[in-house]
Amino acid sequence: MRIRVERSGGLAGIPISNEIDGKDLPSGLTRTAKKIMEDKSVPSLSIKLSPRGAADHYTYKISIQDGRNQRVIECNQYNIEDDLKSLVNYIERNSKRRTN
Amino acid sequence: MFFKKNHNIINSVGHILNPGDQICFIIPEYMNKNIVEKGTKKQKEHAWKNLILTEQLRGRRLVTGLMSSMFSVSNKLDRTIFDAGNTENLPGTLVRREGEKPKGGKTVSEAYDYSGSTYNFYKDIFERNSIDTRGMKLDSTVHYGEDYNNAFWNGTQMVYGDGDGEIFQRFTKSIDVIGHELTHGVTQYEAALEYEGQPGALNESFSDVFGSLVKQYALKQKADKADWLIGAGLFTNKIKGVALRSMKEPGSAYNDPTIGKDPQPGHMKNYVNTSSDNGGVHINSGIPNRAFYLAAIELGGYAWERAGRIWYISLTERLRERSNFQKSANITYEVAGTLYGKSSHEQNAVKKAWDQVGIKVKAMK
Numbered sequence: 001m002r003i004r005v006e007r008s009g010g011l012a013g014i015p016i017s018n019e020i021d022g023k024d025l026p027s028g029l030t031r032t033a034k035k036i037m038e039d040k041s042v043p044s045l046s047i048k049l050s051p052r053g054a055a056d057h058y059t060y061k062i063s064i065q066d067g068r069n070q071r072v073i074e075c076n077q078y079n080i081e082d083d084l085k086s087l088v089n090y091i092e093r094n095s096k097r098r099t100n
Numbered sequence: 101m102f103f104k105k106n107h108n109i110i111n112s113v114g115h116i117l118n119p120g121d122q123i124c125f126i127i128p129e130y131m132n133k134n135i136v137e138k139g140t141k142k143q144k145e146h147a148w149k150n151l152i153l154t155e156q157l158r159g160r161r162l163v164t165g166l167m168s169s170m171f172s173v174s175n176k177l178d179r180t181i182f183d184a185g186n187t188e189n190l191p192g193t194l195v196r197r198e199g200e201k202p203k204g205g206k207t208v209s210e211a212y213d214y215s216g217s218t219y220n221f222y223k224d225i226f227e228r229n230s231i232d233t234r235g236m237k238l239d240s241t242v243h244y245g246e247d248y249n250n251a252f253w254n255g256t257q258m259v260y261g262d263g264d265g266e267i268f269q270r271f272t273k274s275i276d277v278i279g280h281e282l283t284h285g286v287t288q289y290e291a292a293l294e295y296e297g298q299p300g301a302l303n304e305s306f307s308d309v310f311g312s313l314v315k316q317y318a319l320k321q322k323a324d325k326a327d328w329l330i331g332a333g334l335f336t337n338k339i340k341g342v343a344l345r346s347m348k349e350p351g352s353a354y355n356d357p358t359i360g361k362d363p364q365p366g367h368m369k370n371y372v373n374t375s376s377d378n379g380g381v382h383i384n385s386g387i388p389n390r391a392f393y394l395a396a397i398e399l400g401g402y403a404w405e406r407a408g409r410i411w412y413i414s415l416t417e418r419l420r421e422r423s424n425f426q427k428s429a430n431i432t433y434e435v436a437g438t439l440y441g442k443s444s445h446e447q448n449a450v451k452k453a454w455d456q457v458g459i460k461v462k463a464m465k
Contacts, residue, residue, distance in 0.1 A: 006376065008376035008377040008378075009376075009377050009378060009381075009382070010249070010250040010252070010382075011250055011251045011252065011271070011277065011280070011281075011331070011344065011382075012249070012250070012268075012331070012334075012344045012382070013344075013363075013377050013381070013382025013383060014359050014360070015376055015377065016359075048296065048378075050255075050295070051254055051255035051256075052255050052288065053253070053255040053284065053285065053287070053288025053289075053292070054252070054253060054254050054255045054284075054295070055252065055253045055281075055284040055287075055295055055303060055304070055307070056250065056251065056252035056253060056281065056284065057252050057254070058250065059376070059377065059378060061376070078254075
């Protein structure tokens with residue numbers, strides 16, 4: 001399994017991408033990633049839903065690849081699911097790669 | 101629209117209004133306003149419905165204003181600073197109210213002082229009473245999140261991270277960033293530019309324009325003396341960059357191995373089509389940013405006096421949710437003509453500025 005997190009937006013507008021191999025995740029987060037992969041109740045596209053007038057918030061594109069299965073979720077800081085947020089936070093803190 | 105006893109009411113575009121709505125229009129507008137403010141709950145609801153229907157036919161501004169009037173109106177600066185304690189819970193713990201002596205450290209003081217500077221700028225220059233023109237309280241939360249590299253406006257308040265100490269320092273450090281965030285609130289209550297694509301880039305640009313003017317006003321700087329940078333000093337010394345953005349030379353603010361190169365274009369020929377960042381709102385804002393800079397430099401003197409006034413009137417009176425760059429160019433040109441006269445130096449400066457970023461002003465009918 002590989003997970004890629006692309007974050008854009010924010011006041012600075014500096015895009016940052018981080019990628020991690022599933023084997024480098026703590027077991028709890030591996031389960032979370034697999035759950036998100038299969039959980040259709042997690043919306044795939046909620047990136048444009050934000051409070052009225054809100055600005056400079058972060059937007060996310062999270063791609064999970066597990067064998068031949070792939071799931072892409074686009075959301076923002078206001079509607080990211082709690083489980084997904086934990087996963088994103090871990091990846092942003094622990095993966096070395098930062099690209100534009 | 102007209103009303104006849106025992107007949108349907110037909111609106112200005114020829115639609116027959118349903119019976120419940122028809123009754124609404126018997127009551128004059130001024131009476132509805134009074135009822136909204138002073139009537140019983142049921143009366144208020146009815147009057148409110150009337151006004152909304154009226155506004156659907158005539159535009160939205162009256163209703164927006166009245167919505168504000170249902171809440172208390174203040175003519176005084178009213179700041180509150182909260183501390184999120186490095187969590188993401190808003191608003192956090194109250195640290196400092198309006199009029200209290202400094203406490204809570206440098207970050208709290210900066211949020212307090214610079215939001216005051218922004219309020220005073222809008223009041224002194226444009227006679228604007230806070231974000232919503234009704235004395236809206238200015239709430240700010242500092243120490244948001246852990247190593248949080250951002251500041252944002254969430255629709256009701258400002259929020260500032262401390263930065264991670266690697267790329268960014270605390271976001272309250274820069275007065276124009278605080279002016280930028282508060283201006284998102286102003287835009288929300290005025291043109292309400294949608295946060296996507298060109299309207300979103302205009303939304304960002306107006307925040308940069310007035311954020312920069314807040315700084316220039318605080319420093320009493322003329323246009324040719326200003327740095328025209330947004331977020332100068334926010335980067336740590338580990339990053340090769342002077343600021344988040346340059347209005348003078350978009351694309352030149354930073355160039356660093358960790359965060360990359362400033363991607364902002366300063367001309368339409370370099371417009372960036374992208375789906376990230378809500379369609380590049382922080383990228384393509386470089387184009388209208390530079391147009392404002394060029395107009396301000398051409399006009400000289402204090403940028404808030406003429407260029408700033410033209411942009412402010414455009415934002416508050418003329419632009420709408422889906423206005424794009426071309427519309428913004430046309431409107432600022434027209435507003436310059438209204439304020440300073442047709443073919444005036446000011447109107448020509450606006451036209452020339454947009455032309456230099458690749459947008460030909462089209463006079464509206």
